[in-house]
Amino acid sequence: xxxxxxxxxxxQHFPLRGMPFARQRMVYAVDAVDLAIERGAAVGLIGExxxxxxxxxxxxLQLYPPTGGRIxxxxxxxxxxxxxxxxxxxxxxxxxxxxxxxxxxxxxTVAEIITEPLTIHNIGNRTSRLxxxxxxxxxxxxxxxxxxxxxxxxxxxxxxxxxxxRALALEPDFIVADEPTASLxxxxxxxxxxxxxxxxxxxGLTLLFISHDLSVVSYVCERVAVMYLGKIxxxxxxxxxxxxPLHPYTRALxxxxxxxxPRQRRLLSAPLxxxxxxxxxxxxxxxxxxxxxxxxxxRVTYPQLELKAPGHRVACHAVPAAVDDxx
Amino acid sequence: xxxxxxxxxxxxxxxxDVRGLTTRFPSDRGMVHAVEDVSFCIRPGEAVGLVGExxxxxxxxxxxxxxxxxxxxxxxxxxVMFRGRDLRTLGEHDLRRVRGGQIGLILQDxxxxxxxxxxxxxxxxxILRLHRPxxxxxxxxxxxxxxxxxxxVDTAGGSxxxxxxxxxxxxxxxxxxxxAACxxxxxxxxxxxxxTTSLDVTIEAQVLQxxxxxxxxLGLALLLVTHNLALVAELCDRVLVMYAGRLVEDSDVYSxxxxxxxxxxRQLLRSLPRFPASGARLESMPGxxxxxxxxxPGCSFAPRCEQYLGAICDTVxxxxxxxxxxxxxxxxxxxx
Amino acid sequence: xSQAKADTTRGSAPPTVELVSRSLGAQVFFRLxxxxxxxxxxxxxxxxxxxxxxxxxxxxxxxxxxxxERLRPPSTAHLMGTENFGRDVFSRFLFGTRVSMFVGLGxxxxxxxxxxxxGMTAGLRAGRVxxxxxxxxxxxxxxxxxxxxxxxxxxxxxxxxxxxGPLGLNSIALVGLAIGVVSTPVxxxxxxxxxxxxxxxxxxMAARSFGAGTGDLLFGNLWPNIQAPLIVQAAFSxxxxxxxxxxxSFLGLGVQPPxxxxxxxxADARRFVISGAWWLVVCPAxxxxxxxxxxxxxxxxxxxxxxxRVERR
Numbered sequence: 001x002x003x004x005x006x007x008x009x010x011x012q013h014f015p016l017r018g019m020p021f022a023r024q025r026m027v028y029a030v031d032a033v034d035l036a037i038e039r040g041a042a043v044g045l046i047g048e049x050x051x052x053x054x055x056x057x058x059x060x061l062q063l064y065p066p067t068g069g070r071i072x073x074x075x076x077x078x079x080x081x082x083x084x085x086x087x088x089x090x091x092x093x094x095x096x097x098x099x100x101x102x103x104x105x106x107x108x109t110v111a112e113i114i115t116e117p118l119t120i121h122n123i124g125n126r127t128s129r130l131x132x133x134x135x136x137x138x139x140x141x142x143x144x145x146x147x148x149x150x151x152x153x154x155x156x157x158x159x160x161x162x163x164x165x166r167a168l169a170l171e172p173d174f175i176v177a178d179e180p181t182a183s184l185x186x187x188x189x190x191x192x193x194x195x196x197x198x199x200x201x202x203x204g205l206t207l208l209f210i211s212h213d214l215s216v217v218s219y220v221c222e223r224v225a226v227m228y229l230g231k232i233x234x235x236x237x238x239x240x241x242x243x244x245p246l247h248p249y250t251r252a253l254x255x256x257x258x259x260x261x262p263r264q265r266r267l268l269s270a271p272l273x274x275x276x277x278x279x280x281x282x283x284x285x286x287x288x289x290x291x292x293x294x295x296x297x298x299r300v301t302y303p304q305l306e307l308k309a310p311g312h313r314v315a316c317h318a319v320p321a322a323v324d325d326x327x
Numbered sequence: 328x329x330x331x332x333x334x335x336x337x338x339x340x341x342x343x344d345v346r347g348l349t350t351r352f353p354s355d356r357g358m359v360h361a362v363e364d365v366s367f368c369i370r371p372g373e374a375v376g377l378v379g380e381x382x383x384x385x386x387x388x389x390x391x392x393x394x395x396x397x398x399x400x401x402x403x404x405x406x407v408m409f410r411g412r413d414l415r416t417l418g419e420h421d422l423r424r425v426r427g428g429q430i431g432l433i434l435q436d437x438x439x440x441x442x443x444x445x446x447x448x449x450x451x452x453x454i455l456r457l458h459r460p461x462x463x464x465x466x467x468x469x470x471x472x473x474x475x476x477x478x479x480v481d482t483a484g485g486s487x488x489x490x491x492x493x494x495x496x497x498x499x500x501x502x503x504x505x506x507a508a509c510x511x512x513x514x515x516x517x518x519x520x521x522x523t524t525s526l527d528v529t530i531e532a533q534v535l536q537x538x539x540x541x542x543x544x545l546g547l548a549l550l551l552v553t554h555n556l557a558l559v560a561e562l563c564d565r566v567l568v569m570y571a572g573r574l575v576e577d578s579d580v581y582s583x584x585x586x587x588x589x590x591x592x593r594q595l596l597r598s599l600p601r602f603p604a605s606g607a608r609l610e611s612m613p614g615x616x617x618x619x620x621x622x623x624p625g626c627s628f629a630p631r632c633e634q635y636l637g638a639i640c641d642t643v644x645x646x647x648x649x650x651x652x653x654x655x656x657x658x659x660x661x662x663x
Numbered sequence: 664x665s666q667a668k669a670d671t672t673r674g675s676a677p678p679t680v681e682l683v684s685r686s687l688g689a690q691v692f693f694r695l696x697x698x699x700x701x702x703x704x705x706x707x708x709x710x711x712x713x714x715x716x717x718x719x720x721x722x723x724x725x726x727x728x729x730x731x732e733r734l735r736p737p738s739t740a741h742l743m744g745t746e747n748f749g750r751d752v753f754s755r756f757l758f759g760t761r762v763s764m765f766v767g768l769g770x771x772x773x774x775x776x777x778x779x780x781x782g783m784t785a786g787l788r789a790g791r792v793x794x795x796x797x798x799x800x801x802x803x804x805x806x807x808x809x810x811x812x813x814x815x816x817x818x819x820x821x822x823x824x825x826x827x828g829p830l831g832l833n834s835i836a837l838v839g840l841a842i843g844v845v846s847t848p849v850x851x852x853x854x855x856x857x858x859x860x861x862x863x864x865x866x867x868m869a870a871r872s873f874g875a876g877t878g879d880l881l882f883g884n885l886w887p888n889i890q891a892p893l894i895v896q897a898a899f900s901x902x903x904x905x906x907x908x909x910x911x912s913f914l915g916l917g918v919q920p921p922x923x924x925x926x927x928x929x930a931d932a933r934r935f936v937i938s939g940a941w942w943l944v945v946c947p948a949x950x951x952x953x954x955x956x957x958x959x960x961x962x963x964x965x966x967x968x969x970x971x972r973v974e975r976r
Contacts, residue, residue, distance in 0.1 A: 104869070191612075
């Protein structure tokens with residue numbers, strides 16, 4: 001079964017403008033990432049700031065042209081697509097943004113916002129587009145009176161649904177949701193999470209859910225990948241990663257999440273220090289300065305992302321390699 | 328923290344006693360009732376979490392306590408009794424001595440809380456000069472280094488003090504702010520407005536642990552304003568829940584999470600994504616937060632409430648009433 | 664679907680239903696209407712525009728009509744007296760208002776159009792060749808003082824009527840053209856800065872993500888959002904343009920006789936005011952003052968009205 005979307009050594013390196021004659025410094029926002037997403041699957045991508053998860057999402061959709069690696073959609077290499085090919089590709093891959101207020105043109109009505117993709121691709125006429133707009137609003141649970149509203153007249157949660165409706169306008173196969181609930185009120189998050197989960201099943205969508213919040217991701221996705229400083233350090237089934245985290249960073253991350261239950265108060269295990277900058281990364285394994293399991297080899301060689309357990313890949317020298325040959 | 332409870336038994340009089348606080352802002356669309364008739368107490372050494380979503384009024388409450396409301400908004404009525412004195416009667420000059428002195432303040436975004444044109448050392452010195460006039464002139468830097476070391480910021484023998492905010496990382500800046508708030512003026516109460524919202528999870532955990540340690544060491548009372556219920560569970564002894572400008576629940580933290588009394592709190596807890604995922608659907612709350620310029624005469628939560636009782640909920644606004652559990656109060660007609 | 668229809672609530676309809684959906688124009692108008700200061704600005708502008716449009720139709724005399732009644736003070740026959748050629752001052756003022764307003768509006772229209780196009784292009788190509796070329800070109804124009812550039816342009820083009828194809832450019836049009844050229848850089852800067860600010864926003868990336876091309880981005884998305892600062896700048900530039908025309912005409916380098924404008928009326932008056940002919944100065948000076956004040960007030964009010972973040976009482 002061919003994955004719908006697959007990336008191979010995908011990279012996004014931004015040059016930092018420094019002194020004219022000094023060595024060019026790069027921001028390794030995304031560094032040689034391999035990831036495959038099956039058709040109909042929902043994969044979560046978690047990480048903190050500087051992990052590169054947002055940049056990854058945008059590079060995947062080629063909103064930033066990748067500086068390295070390849071992107072395959074349905075087995076076809078689409079890296080560097082432009083012109084008509086790119087337009088066609090855009091119809092299949094859409095994005096839902098974090099902040100609903102900045103993701104829509106504040107001078108347009110909801111109707112115009114939702115039907116803009118249709119207008120750009122010259123699909124149908126005005127009447128049919130408006131009809132499709134109402135249909136989309138219904139799909140996300142908003143009444144059609146919202147068509148004439150402006151973004152500032154609509155609440156954050158409602159506007160995020162408008163963003164989702166817009167992403168569905170072109171009937172895409174693949175949606176990248178970039179922190180869709182981060183700027184919403186707590187009581188509204190559940191609505192949007194449920195909506196995404198439901199739409200995914202109903203429309204057979206393939207989803208990449210980017211978030212810093214593992215608890216949100218685990219409600220929508222079956223697989224999860226953890227990013228640190230531009231690289232994936234652990235990837236596997238949701239339940240696997242949560243219950244048996246193998247990479248020290250994942251363990252620290254999970255241990256640091258506060259629990260909404262005072263009886264479970266414990267010393268929050270926070271890793272020492274802070275996330276280094278994506279420019280001057282530590283040599284070898286990027287996590288080694290903060291890692292309790294750091295060994296000499298960690299300072300020198302970057303560990304490859306390898307299968308260490310069934311369906312569970314980890315990039316760490318300290319995790320024993322899979323013993324079973326059938327993996 | 329068992330010894331804090333003992334302290335409470337000895338000193339029963341509250342450190343902070345807020346009575347009937349009401350703050351409003353005129354706007355294009357009408358008068359925004361940001362805070363309506365909010366009353367609560369904080370005992371010495373107690374950590375109280377003030378939770379709510381956007382529009383609940385929690386940040387406005389915090390700012391009202393220190394008189395930091397900018398016109399055209401104003402505090403319409405209420406008293407803020409701190410150690411027996413009504414802060415609302417103090418002039419700006421006296422209030423300034425309280426702010427940062429007896430009451431510390433931790434703000435949300437550490438990066439923007441500091442003046443980018445002054446060194447961190449300069450800013451901290453100013454704070455100390457204002458609130459600790461007793462220190463000898465040369466002692467400031469030593470004291471600052473001690474403070475920062477206490478919160479885990481290495482000043483490299485004082486040289487880091489001559490650097491600017493942008494040389495510090497986000498986590499370091501938040502610690503500096505905590506140092507300034509908790510150690511600068513030797514306060515008895517610290518107000519924290521979403522102190523970890525803009526921080527990464529791992530930094531948040533560090534800051535949380537730091538706050539716990541400092542509280543334990545210094546016996547500080549804390550008012551933590553946040554929308555993150557998990558944070559409250561980790562850090563606080565009591566919880567105040569706000570909705571649309573009013574206080575709807577006042578409860579001991581264990582009791583609140585175990586059996587929340589107000590329907591809003593109940594529904595909110597049920598809609599929280601739990602980690603690890605329970606696998607079931609999340610129970611979402613219908614509707615959205617009401618418009619603060621057009622609040623209904625009755626209970627503001629009525630349109631979304633699962634335990635709607637009928638006409639009384641739409642016409643009469645419930646006040647905080649005692650429930651069967653002694654340390655829990657909820658503003659709901661269920662308990663009338 | 665029932666779960667997703669989570670927005671319907673029991674009881675009263677959600678408050679947002681009562682809000683009338685207003686477009687930008689309506690919002691701005693309502694906000695403007697609240698401030699007494701902005702009302703004054705709007706009233707002043709309306710007054711001047713009405714005089715410019717209707718004045719010449721109700722002028723009691725032909726502004727170029729010579730008469731033997733020279734330098735007469737105001738009377739019932741001549742509301743603002745006569746000037747040194749016996750022409751009725753009031754009529755000249757009415758016609759002059761049309762000229763001055765026309766020049767001002769024309770100049771700003773030209774500057775706005777050219778400046779916006781250039782600024783938007785520079786903004787989209789920020790950091791690259793075209794951006795540098797355009798903006799440095801604008802800097803060159805800005806380097807020349809208005810009172811030097813306008814006469815030079817006018818002089819080069821000759822102060823007589825010039826034929827460009829079927830169009831005849833007389834001195835009025837030339838002054839307008841010159842001031843327009845000089846106003847262009849400020850609009851280019853405003854447009855460029857606005858484009859730079861907007862281009863970073865997510866909604867532009869969103870538009871690209873569903874395949875929008877440069878045209879869609881420019882006109883469908885960017886243009887509506889950069890209108891606000893440009894409109895505000897237009898109001899301020901109008902004040903400057905009118906004052907500029909007055910200055911240039913006063914120096915004799917702008918609008919030429921027999922056409923009257925506020926500026927050249929003042930130029931004519933200069934020689935005679937000392938001997939007591941005060942009525943020659945009142946109308947044009949009042950016109951200039953009112954115009955500059957009104958447009959500035961309007962600009963201020965527009966800026967506040969168009970800024971969603973400004974707190975209002």
